[in-house]
Amino acid sequence: xxxxxxxxxxxxxxxxSREALRAALVLHRFAPGDAIVTAGATDQSLYILLSxxxxxxxxxxxxxxxxxxALVGEMSFFEPFPDRSADVVAQTAVAAAxxxxxxxxALCGASPVAAAxxxxxxxxxxxxxxxETNAQISELVTAPPVGILERLRRRMGxx
Numbered sequence: 001x002x003x004x005x006x007x008x009x010x011x012x013x014x015x016x017s018r019e020a021l022r023a024a025l026v027l028h029r030f031a032p033g034d035a036i037v038t039a040g041a042t043d044q045s046l047y048i049l050l051s052x053x054x055x056x057x058x059x060x061x062x063x064x065x066x067x068x069x070a071l072v073g074e075m076s077f078f079e080p081f082p083d084r085s086a087d088v089v090a091q092t093a094v095a096a097a098x099x100x101x102x103x104x105x106a107l108c109g110a111s112p113v114a115a116a117x118x119x120x121x122x123x124x125x126x127x128x129x130x131x132e133t134n135a136q137i138s139e140l141v142t143a144p145p146v147g148i149l150e151r152l153r154r155r156m157g158x159x
Contacts, residue, residue, distance in 0.1 A: 003027075004022060004025055004027050004050075004097055005050055005095075007022070007025075007048060007050065007097060008069065009048055009069050009121065010022065010121075012117075012121070013114070013117040013121075014113075014117075016111075016113070016114070017111065017113050017114035017117045018114075018117075020107065020110065020111035020114035021099075021107065021111075021114045021117065021118055022097075024099055024103040024104070024106070024107045025048075025097040025098065025099055026097070026098050026099075026100075026103075027050075027095065027096075027097060027098075028047065028095070028096045028097075028098045029093070029094070029095055029096075030052070030054075030090040030093070030094040030096065031090065031093060032090055032091060032092055032093060033089065033090065034089070034090045034094075035087060035088070035089055035090075036054055036072055036073075036088040036089065036090060036094065036096065037072060037073050037076075037084050037086070037087065037088045038084060038087055039057075039058070039083075039084050039085060039086050039087045040083055040084060041083070041084045042076075042083060042084075043076075043084070044073075044076055044077050044100070044101035045073055045077070045098050045099065045100055045101070046071065046072070046073045046074055046077040046098070046099045046104070046122075047071070047072040047073055047096040047097065047098050047099075048069070048070075048071060048072075048096060048097045049066055049067065049068055049069065049070045049071075049072065049094060049095075049096050050068065050095040050096055050097055051068055051093075051094065051095045052067075052068075052090060052091070052092040052093050052094030052095060053065055053066065053067050053090075053091045053092050053094070054066045054070075054072065054088050054089060054090050054091055054094055055088070055089050055091055056086050056087070056088050057086060057087040057088075057089060058085070058086045058087075061156055061157075062156075062157055063086065065091065066088070071121075071122060071125050072088050072096065073088075074122045074125065074126065077099075077101060077104070077122075078119075078122065099118075104118075136155065139151065140152060
């Protein structure tokens, strides 16, 4: 098994929790064009991108591009309805640290402090994403009607 490189995202955890979590993670490599996760799939792995970039695609539209430190699969990892909500496709060669749902369950029993630390990291990322989404919606709602379509066109990358 290949050793994981340093994961700066985990630096906020205390050393014992960080090492317990690192021990549960597995290194995955994806070539450009490979699916990291697929919309509708029922797998429940969580990934931390260590290098490379990937795009998030919903309904054929590129929503955003992710890079180093991004989380992938966090919604279905913690959600009781596990269907994936988006495709995430490697744009470049991607290295990612993956955590299987079963490994997380074992981590909860063996090191609840490490599991709670992971949950805080994910919640922080989700809160930041929600704040960004709220700001984008607010911008669209308060824009003059002609500007709304132009902003939406730019945001979605349409022509």
